[in-house]
Amino acid sequence: MWQQLQKILKPIESILGEYDIKWTQVLSVLIDNCSTVRGVKSGVEILVRQKNPHLLDVSFFLNELKVLQNSIISQVDSRHC
Numbered sequence: 883m884w885q886q887l888q889k890i891l892k893p894i895e896s897i898l899g900e901y902d903i904k905w906t907q908v909l910s911v912l913i914d915n916c917s918t919v920r921g922v923k924s925g926v927e928i929l930v931r932q933k934n935p936h937l938l939d940v941s942f943f944l945n946e947l948k949v950l951q952n953s954i955i956s957q958v959d960s961r962h963c
Contacts, residue, residue: 890926905933 911930931937
């Protein structure tokens with residue numbers, strides 16, 4: 883499990899390092915709801931919160947995004963027909 887978490891975090895930390903951004907400067911993290919990410923005792927969310935306990939929000943539900951996306955698309959489509 884730990885190796886999987888490191889594989890997920892490594893590219894994120896690489897990008898942060900490339901732009902000289904510290905974890906304490908990160909305001910929020912957008913993640914999905916799978917168990918590897920959201921684990922109660924271990925998971926990406928736990929590791930990220932250890933690096934920055936002051937994150938505004940580290941959860942996001944992809945289904946909600948899909949509903950929002952569909953709503954926006956239907957609004958745009960209805961205005962252009």
